[in-house]
Amino acid sequence: MKNRKISILCLSGIILLSLLLLSSYLGDPPSIHLSNIFRIFLLLACGSLFAFYMKWNDSSPELEPVHIKSDKKENDKKGDNPDRPPVRFKDVAGLEEVKEELVEIIDFINNPEKYYKMGAKIPKGILFYGPPGTGKTLLAQAIAGETNSAFFPASGAEFVEKYVGVGAKRVRTLFEKAKKDAPSVIFIDEIDAIGAKRSTESNNEKDQTLNQLLIEMDGFHSNQTVIVVGATNRLDLLDEALLRPGRFDRHMFIGNPDVRAREEILKVHIRNKPIDGKVDIKTLAKRTHGMSGAHLSNIANEAAILAVRNNKKVIGIEEFNQAIEKVMAGLQRKNAVVMEKEKRIVSYHEAGHALIGKLLNTDFIAKVSIIPRGEALGYVMYAPEEDRYLMTKSELKNKVKVLLGGRAAEEIIFGEISTGARDDLKKANAIVYQMVCEYGMSNLGNRVFESSLVKNCYPMIDQEIKQIIDECYQEAVQHLKNNLDILEEVAKTLYDKETLTGEEFEALIKDSQKKTACSLIT
Numbered sequence: 001m002k003n004r005k006i007s008i009l010c011l012s013g014i015i016l017l018s019l020l021l022l023s024s025y026l027g028d029p030p031s032i033h034l035s036n037i038f039r040i041f042l043l044l045a046c047g048s049l050f051a052f053y054m055k056w057n058d059s060s061p062e063l064e065p066v067h068i069k070s071d072k073k074e075n076d077k078k079g080d081n082p083d084r085p086p087v088r089f090k091d092v093a094g095l096e097e098v099k100e101e102l103v104e105i106i107d108f109i110n111n112p113e114k115y116y117k118m119g120a121k122i123p124k125g126i127l128f129y130g131p132p133g134t135g136k137t138l139l140a141q142a143i144a145g146e147t148n149s150a151f152f153p154a155s156g157a158e159f160v161e162k163y164v165g166v167g168a169k170r171v172r173t174l175f176e177k178a179k180k181d182a183p184s185v186i187f188i189d190e191i192d193a194i195g196a197k198r199s200t201e202s203n204n205e206k207d208q209t210l211n212q213l214l215i216e217m218d219g220f221h222s223n224q225t226v227i228v229v230g231a232t233n234r235l236d237l238l239d240e241a242l243l244r245p246g247r248f249d250r251h252m253f254i255g256n257p258d259v260r261a262r263e264e265i266l267k268v269h270i271r272n273k274p275i276d277g278k279v280d281i282k283t284l285a286k287r288t289h290g291m292s293g294a295h296l297s298n299i300a301n302e303a304a305i306l307a308v309r310n311n312k313k314v315i316g317i318e319e320f321n322q323a324i325e326k327v328m329a330g331l332q333r334k335n336a337v338v339m340e341k342e343k344r345i346v347s348y349h350e351a352g353h354a355l356i357g358k359l360l361n362t363d364f365i366a367k368v369s370i371i372p373r374g375e376a377l378g379y380v381m382y383a384p385e386e387d388r389y390l391m392t393k394s395e396l397k398n399k400v401k402v403l404l405g406g407r408a409a410e411e412i413i414f415g416e417i418s419t420g421a422r423d424d425l426k427k428a429n430a431i432v433y434q435m436v437c438e439y440g441m442s443n444l445g446n447r448v449f450e451s452s453l454v455k456n457c458y459p460m461i462d463q464e465i466k467q468i469i470d471e472c473y474q475e476a477v478q479h480l481k482n483n484l485d486i487l488e489e490v491a492k493t494l495y496d497k498e499t500l501t502g503e504e505f506e507a508l509i510k511d512s513q514k515k516t517a518c519s520l521i522t
């Protein structure tokens with residue numbers, strides 16, 4: 001508001017002075033008589049006002065913390081920072097692991113002395129990455145909310161300007177303000193707009209802006225509590241320099257919610273809405289597979305609007321059904337039948353990987369999920385293993401069998417294979433290629449094939465690769481056929497729950513063995 005007033009005053013001043021100057025020239029004789037010295041003075045005043053106007057306009061927009069109130073000092077005394085967004089962790093449903101990780105940072109901001117005494121440095125930058133609408137902005141707001149910090153939202157795209165130096169200056173101003181109002185949280189959405197890998201030709205505007213961001217992040221002292229949160233849908237696009245220790249060194253994946261998280265998110269968004277007692281949130285959660293938090297919030301809102309339109313006192317199941325359909329249509333999703341079929345295939349595919357992993361005791365499984373991540377429709381996440389410098393031939397083959405387990409499960413259950421194994425095949429082939437060409441682990445003997453040799457001997461090498469892959473695939477199929485009942489159990493549970501932690505998976509394997517009275521057969 002204050003900004004607008006100053007801008008209007010500047011513009012009026014410029015117009016007034018220009019009119020005065022013009023009238024001293026126009027007409028014969030001129031309508032206003034001014035001496036040359038006074039004209040020069042007017043010209044200078046006009047120029048200074050213009051320069052001030054440009055500078056003000058350049059530095060002031062979007063850099064004000066949100067929710068500024070005039071009685072800031074008064075509120076600060078009460079320990080209630082007025083710039084704090086009203087979002088708390090309770091408003092962010094699901095994302096438990098991320099929130100757990102953030103608790104430490106929040107404690108750091110709230111009790112910095114505790115950490116400084118130990119000589120610990122406050123983390124400066126956090127990077128949230130993942131698909132759109134999954135709560136990255138919401139989480140950043142919650143960090144500010146939980147720590148009573150000022151919140152400075154900005155979008156990477158805002159910094160990219162036509163004129164060299166403008167973006168860099170905006171970054172500088174943003175950090176100055178945040179430091180002045182510390183503790184504060186700077187949130188830069190779409191950080192890839194400025195943080196994408198730098199081009200070789202230097203000096204372009206984007207590079208300068210990124211350089212300024214790096215300078216600012218290196219510049220503030222660790223006892224200035226300014227946390228910079230960046231968000232992007234594409235981590236792979238970011239410049240390495242941005243991800244280095246001391247900058248955005250904490251990377252957190254914010255993925256689409258699983259069925260439990262969807263239930264929690266729906267509950268958050270119907271909190272203040274009158275809902276018909278017959279509406280079962282669990283069922284709604286099951287029906288919204290693949291949707292983001294933003295979609296779910298949208299569904300709750302659409303349902304409320306429909307209830308008003310239908311003159312209802314409470315939001316009923318019909319409204320929710322219509323709202324889901326509307327949001328799905330907006331997504332241009334495949335129809336529900338295709339979606340269900342895909343979900344079933346992915347459940348068996350991931351169960352196949354996980355079960356063979358368990359049977360062959362390869363890496364410890366940390367998570368099995370059928371929630372899409374990146375291009376994958378589901379994934380098995382392994383616990384970070386210690387660096388291995390040596391792998392035996394059978395260990396490598398076991399890795400390949402686990403990778404082929406997804407496709408094997410599909411073939412056994414559906415009698416047909418899908419495109420879902422593309423990435424698995426790439427990885428499996430890469431391992432086997434190394435076995436043949438680099439490790440001398442094939443019938444070709446203890447030989448190494450440099451790239452020039454590979455060309456000449458390709459049919460031979462290809463024959464070896466095929467043989468190992470085929471053998472591993474047949475073994476993977478056999479493992480799964482030997483444990484078909486357990487595969488069914490895992491796939492069905494995965495279909496219902498969508499995500500299983502490592503412990504849940506272990507417990508499920510135990511339960512399924514009891515239930516089916518079968519033990520795992522390798």
Ligand SMILES: Nc1ncnc2c1ncn2[C@@H]1O[C@H](COP(=O)(O)OP(=O)(O)OP(=O)(O)O)[C@@H](O)[C@H]1O
Nearest residue numbers: 091092093132133134135136137138265293294297
């Ligand atoms: N985990 C969640 N809990 C509650 N609400 C959520 C959650 N995730 C998303 N939402 C809802 O979706 C809206 C959009 O989320 P948000 O803006 O945080 O997504 P984003 O990840 O920053 O998206 P983008 O990448 O498009 O910027 C939120 O305002 C909120 O209403």
Ligand SMILES: [Zn+2]
Nearest residue numbers: 406420421424
């Ligand atoms: Zn797979």
